[in-house]
Amino acid sequence: MFSLSEENYLKAIFHLETSYKSGVSTNALAEEMQTKASSVTDMIKRLSDKDLVNYKKYQGVKLSEAGKKAAIEVIRKHRLWEVFLVEKLGFNWDEVHEVAEQLEHIKSEKLTNELDKFLEYPKKDPHGDPIPDANGKFTVGDRILLSALRKGESGICVGVKDSSVEFLQYLDKNGISLGKEIRVLEKEDFDQSMLIKMEKNEIRISHQISTNLFIKTL
Amino acid sequence: MFSLSEENYLKAIFHLETSYKSGVSTNALAEEMQTKASSVTDMIKRLSDKDLVNYKKYQGVKLSEAGKKAAIEVIRKHRLWEVFLVEKLGFNWDEVHEVAEQLEHIKSEKLTNELDKFLEYPKKDPHGDPIPDANGKFTVGDRILLSALRKGESGICVGVKDSSVEFLQYLDKNGISLGKEIRVLEKEDFDQSMLIKMEKNEIRISHQISTNLFIKTL
């Protein structure tokens, strides 16, 4: 079994690997983990000793197969608990992250799988991210950033890229939520801001916003 | 906030205080925590520095009001999660302890209270132990040991004193469960063993068994 800290590092490396295909740098990990580069080097050595990552000095890390499996298991639990909190306990989608960060470390295969069943095998978490199944399989599905849509185009809002409390509360305040249709009414060449329509509301959003919303085109 | 280890010590002291009214000894705590007496002394000092226990060298510990509050909060969470595991996820009562030992340390008042609501404010956990409410209030209710019943007397089985996997599985195997009526058909003076009747079954049980079952007389 892995320590809480090890699991958090594995998860962080997994997430960063999507951006850093050729190896996750020490500094990037330190930034992600809110810690110092020297602490990261220490932990990387431990993970490397356990064959959870492949590491050569000064060359960044990559997850091994075992490391990837462990990371996905933690992510599976995190997302299942998020669904539980929202669907069963009435949490808002901006309140679940912190608690799920704790719940994701509970060690019990039976618990995870029974929870999955209880929730009726959800495919997505409250932020639109895919939930790995018991074998670690999951697919993101084809989605694009809202910012990629041109004037007049539309799609269904299916996920958020940033799931910070601040961003989610901004979306709530402006009536933007997953599953609804978005149409681009106008797009400003100068700053890439958009006027979008969701249900009855017309909302003006900055480029920052449109690059953090995932859309599925119809 | 308290560390995982601190919470476990507080819980252990709370439980032991029922037997050791004049202060919990270092050795008793070491036994309960499956650790060495010297480690216990270390931790007691830390808890004492935080005013969670009252401690004078060589005199055992007692929980302070703050310590009691913290211990009860952990116990509340433990028992609520046990109810969740049995009622919602289909765990058997002998499978819940280990997982609840982990879940009891999750820190989120909202989670605890929403879980309580979701479970419809249960008063007892699957082993018949009372669940403290959000203010830490709970009552054990009047219950006696089955061993205290005399021949011909009867009552409802309302709880187990030992909730080890072994004992619970013994009860399952013999069809003994909470909520059912028990009648003492015979009681052996020599070894205190009993012949009891529960529903249609007549079961011969040792004194060890009858001193670990709580009964409510009618």
Place this chain on the structure above:
DNA sequence: TCAATTTTTTAGATTCACCTAAATTATTTT
């Protein structure tokens, strides 16, 4: 290319929660 800068690693400390072995205090027994 080689000097400056940035990134990463090493060295040495710190805290928590544990350990063993030895010393001290309390309790029992004779």
Place this chain on the structure above:
DNA sequence: AAAATAATTTAGGTGAATCTAAAAAATTGA
């Protein structure tokens, strides 16, 4: 009440996960 025994504490050490400061390697750019 002194000696033997038991309980508890102290002293010193360990590993995990962090830190700061300094050294070493890699990268950048003049």
